[in-house]
Amino acid sequence: MGSQTAVLTICLFLIINLTYITSTTLSGTSDVSVNGKTKIYEAEVSPSNDHHTLRKRDVGKEFHKSNITTKVNQLNDSHQQLMVHWAGEGSDVVICLAKDSNTANFAKPSAVYISYNYGDSFDNKTEFFKFSQPDGKPVFASIDKFFTHPKFISHLVFLDIVHKVIFTTTDYGKSFKYYSLSFNPVDISFHPENPSLFLIHDDKHSLWVTTDFGMTWSRNQEFVKVYFWVVEDNGEQYLVVQREEPTTSSVIAVTGLLPGQTSSLSLVIRDVVDLWVKGEFMFVTRKDPKDAQSLDLLVSHKRGEFKKAVFQSELRCQAYHIVDADSVRVMVAVSHSEYMANLYVSELISDSNDIKFSLSLERVFCYFQDKMWTDSWLRLQSNVKDEKEPRIHFDLSDKSFADVHKVEGMKGIYIASQVLDTVGINPGVEHLRSVITFDWGGEWRPIAAPHYSSDHQPIQCNAANNCSLHLSQKFAQMYPVTRAAPILSSKSAPGVILATGTLGSSLKGHVGLYMSQDAGLTWSQILQEYYLFNFGDHGGVLVAVKYFKSNGETNILKYSTDEGESWKDHAFTDEDLRIYGLMTEPGENTTIFTMFGSARSQHQWLIVKVDLKNAFTYNCTPDDYKFWSPSSGDEGVKMTCILGVKETYERRVPHSNCYNGKDYDRPIKMEVCPCDAEDFECDFGFDRAVGMAQCIRNKKTLYNPYAVPEWCQPGQFYNRTKGYLKIEGDACVGGRDRHFLPDLLPCPYDERKEFLLLAQKDRIVRFDLATLQREELPIKGLQNVIAVDFDIHNNCVYWADIINDTISRQCLGKDNTNTSEILVENDLSSVEGMALDWMSNMLYFVDGIKCRIEVIRTDIDHEGRMRYTVLGPSVLRKPRGIAVHPAAGYMYWTDWAVGDPCVSRASLDGSGVKRLFGKPDVEWPNGITIDFIAERIYFVDAHEDFIGSADLDGKHFRKIIHNKEEVTHPFAVAVFKDIMYWDDWKQNGLYSADKDHGVSIRAIDTNLPGL
Incomplete structure (x- = not known):
């Protein structure tokens, strides 16, 4: 898999290396720190250049233009591929391996160049790789790759697969030893703490171990498919190995590999297909027995x-x-x-x-060899190397990948490529779009396009016309037509993202270089066409150079010290070069950048080192910094808090042209935020449909998230989900958390029937929701009932009769024979709706003619029952329906006011009136109800013929059903669990449908005169 040389520190596990064998059913994305030190570049080499001479390296030329120092080194090497490794961690060593990528030239000699002065000059070390074959004939090694110890970075092993030879060094290549092997080596992995112990995996799937840095070898395991070094938090180090034997495949732990220890094996799990280890987790796949x-x-x-x-x-x-x-x-x-x-x-x-x-x-772009896109160009690309196409080389042994970028230095932010619905068997950039999440994948949204182009022209691109910004990742990097550089982000510059992108409905379009300074919330176009890019000085300087693939030769390095607002050109040579790569030391905290290319006439590797420190006028002082957090004032993209915490980072003021310095330590402040929707993800059994912020139940699964747990006994309590789950690690407190956290409910003593009440003029009917059988309640003297409600706790029904202008109640005994009582009988004209606050025993009702919302106490017998007016004609014009949310302290109502209809909200005491909807959204809003599970309101409109829904603040509105025969004149609406119910005066019917999508409309009863 190429060099795996960096340390990944974790709480319990330390993953150091993995083998060359790629599993077909299980893989993973490597952390940036693992591959950040090593890059491989490929040049365009014509057949006439298909020969390699190891000539004396030219002395580098030095340029001093515009006080920027440039150093050009001519390696006089025509190999097609250059593998570059930065030792890092305070070392000035840079190692280059020149070789051919063409398998036909696999046996041809390679060349090694090492710089001990940070790239100012390179020593040709190729003579150290000359050895005698068994027949005595001297030959130069064909080094395929080399490996660096993750901790002891002066220890390296160079691997010659062709001749079965390794070369070792403990002093950065100042001296070498070579050893012939009795087996065919394929991959090397160092012990995380002992530099003298490393493993070789051979082509026969055996695992060999040396404890004296390559001098002697012993076979440790056979039938090895994949293996990982693991370090526990107590310091214990061991191997996790998947053995694929003829009859079984199992995972074992191997301990005692150090000198003086006794090796031992222990079974971890058997009957596995593949193994992968990442962080604190170990993953295996196993055949589904069903x-x-x-x-x-x-x-x-x-x-x-x-x-x-x-x-x-x-x-x-x-x-x-x-x-x-x-x-x-x-x-x-x-x-x-x-x-x-x-x-x-x-x-x-x-x-x-x-x-x-x-x-x-849904539809994230992902590639698995032999599993996905098997007839596409991806399959060919994974096995065939294009000799004519110059490109940045990626590790082709990593067959599987997902087009998802984790924004480094930030928490919970990812950018993904999503496959559009219309795609054939051969995907292209026109079939992908980009989306971003700020909450660990809880909600994904299109990436906001910039308002202006790099030449200050307005850009008309927004979600309304299906236009957004799309960013190149590994798919576009591999795609033969684009070969675009992938997204760049770094912990050293939190919030700064550079990426190749296009504007439109997909990744296909005119390409430019885009930058975000706020972790992906907002973007600006800083250059047009294809560029290689990087940044340094902790994000204080940006650099870009024309990509040879699309823009041809160049001698200009563009740089900016004001976050891309303005750019300057630096001529790094007198003649144009073909630039194949642009690199800086991992960590992006220096001002030194290195380009790798060749002259246009004939391929000979050139290494161009540019130091931009003099582009700054002075060293930064405390006055040059400000504290910053990823937020935007634009509606719909504000993200001041990430995972419940507002992290504020110290960043240099863009127009302060000062130098941060390599040792700059960025201060970070933390502030806990109030909870909101972005702090929650969808609970199991729920998902977010495209274009919807609400988590809705996935009816395709058999799992019932509302079921009472089997362990729930009377006297206990259980949590009933609202469809949301607080994101793990989210530290928010309070705020709107009640809208998303589960309800704590008592375990039921007995199973109560679930029913629906319906007012049918001179009678009140109860529908059993299990059988849909209807039962007329034994209430006498009804003339024209419109509004009803029910008290579950006391088993009482409330109703209003607009003929005798009374509000009454009847509590039903076991035999349903209790008598009714009148609660209000004066100063009423036309009660259109009522709602019971079961927590405080208050009954709210709407008088449409007197334009009032009033309330009474239902738990006292005093005259008047403490009746008072909550809202009057100063607010209401022609009120109709009403609903209350006791826990939230809100009441909602509809109003038919001529020319000014509305759906509104207020506190239960009438304060804080807020209009949620008016014209043109509503015309004749009628019944309104609350879904207490999803924390949403539902209401009907008899003129516009729809049933609509919104959250408790009136946001995220959508029409559930509209322009259907069943909603030609809807009057009342109710919601229970996954189903909504409504009656229609024109159809004289009662209907039900899915509350989220409006599908599965069902006529419960279409013979209900008197609705």
Whole structure:
């Protein structure tokens, strides 16, 4: 898999290396720190250049133009590929391996160049790689790759697969030793703490170990498919190995590899297909015993027992790609078919027997070799190298990938490529769009386009016309037509993102370089066309150079010290070069940038080092900094808090042209935020439909999230979900959390029947929701009842009769024989609606003629029952329906006012009146109700013929049903669990439908005169 040389520090595990074998059903995204030190670049080499001479390297030329120092080194090397490694961690060593990528030239000699002065000059070390073959004939090695110890960075091993030879050095290549091997080496992995111990995986799947830095070898394991070094928090180090024997495949732990220790084996899990380890998690796939074409994913957290992953989908699971694993959360892309993959995020890792994964994003672009897009160019690209196409080389042994970028330095922010609905078997950039999440995948949104182009022309691109910004990731980097550089973000510059992008409905379009300074909330176009790009000095300087693939040769390096507002050109040579790569030391905290290219006439590797420190006029002082947090004032994209915390970072003021310095330590402040929607993700059994912020129940699954738990006994309480789950690690407190947190309900003593009340003029009917059988309640003397409500606790029905202008109540005994009582009988004209506050025993009612909302106490017998007017004619014109939310302290009502209809909200005492909807949204709003599970209002409009829904603040409105025969004159509406119910005066019918999508409309009864 190429060099794996960096240390990933975690709470319990330390993943150091992995083998060259790529599993077909389980893979993962490497952390930036793992591959950040090593890059591989490829040049365009014509057949006439297909020969390599190891000539004396030219002395570098130095340029001093515009006080920017430039150093050009001519390696006089015509190999096609250059592998560049920065030692880093305070070292000035840079190592370059020149070789051919063409398998036909695999046996040809390679060349090694090492700089000990940060790229000012390079020593040709190729003579150190000359050795004698068994027949005595001297030959130069064909080094395929080299490996650096993650901690002892002066220790390196160079691998010659062709001649079965390794070269070792403990002093950055100042001296070398070489050893012949009796086996064919393929991959090397260092012990995380002992530099003398490393492993080699050979082509026969055996694992060999040396404890004297390559001098002697012993076979440790056979049948090895994949392996990982693991370090526990107590310092214990061991191997996790998947052995694929002829009859079984199992995972074992190997301990005691150090000198003086006794090696021992222990079984971890058996009957596995593939193994992957990331962070505190260990993953394995196993065949589904119920479906031969499906695979189960099992997860072990902190070396605990393996638990089955349960995905919120009925689709077949064929392969898995671990996108990220952070503390107690996992993001995984799952292949469901050859052209379909979804992204899922785990819930809290708990003590339950399984780990639930909720759907995060549908149709994420993901590639698995032999599983997805098998007939497309991707399959060919993974196995064939294009000799004519110059490109930045990516690690082709990593066959599987998901097009998801984790924004470094920020929490919970990811950018993903989503496949559009219309795509054939050969995907292109026109089939992908980009989306971004700021809450660990809880909600994804299009990326906001900039308002102006790089030449200050207005850009007309917004969601209303299906236009947004789309950013290139690995797919576009691999795509033969684009070969675009992928997204760049860094912990050293939190909030700064650079990316190649296009504006429109997909990744296809005119390309430009885009920058975000606020973690992806807002973007600006800083250059047009294809560029290679990077940044340094902790984000204080941006650099870009024309990409040879699309723009041809250049001798200009563009740089900006004011976050891309203005750019300056630096001529780094007198003649144009073909630039194949642009690199800086990992960490992006220096001002030194290195370009790799060649002259246009003939390919010879050139290394151009540019130091932009003199582009700054002075060293920064405290006055040059300000505290910044990722936020935007634009409606719809404000994200001042991320995971419940407002992190404010110290950043340099853009127009302060000062130097941060390599040792700059960025201060960070933390402030806990009040909870809001972005602090919650969809609970298991719920998902967010495209274009909707609400979590709605996934009716395709058999899981019932509202069911009373089996353990629930009378006297106990249980949590009933509202469809949301607080994001793990989110630290928000208070705010609007009540809208999303589950309701704490008492365990029922007995199973009560669920029913629906319906006023039918001179009678009140109860429909059993299980059988849909109707029953007329034994209430006498009814003339024209319009408004009804029910007190579940006391088993009492309330109603208003507009003929005798009274409000009455009747409590039903076991035999339904109790008599009724009048609660209000004077100063009423036309009671259109009523709503019971069951928490305070207050009954609210609407008088449409007197234009009043009034309230009485139902738990006292005093004359008048403390009746008073909550709202009067100064606010109301022609009020109709009413609903109350006792826990939230709100009441909602509809008003038919001629020319000024509305749906409004106020506190239960009448204060804080807020109009939620008016014209043209509503015309004749009638009944209104509250879905207490989803925390939304539902209302009907008899003129516009729809049933609509919004959250409790009137936001995220959508029409559930409209322009249907069943809603030609809707009057009342009710919601229970997943179903909404309404009656229609024109149809004389009672109907039901799915409350989220309006589908599955059902006529319960169409013979109901007198509604």
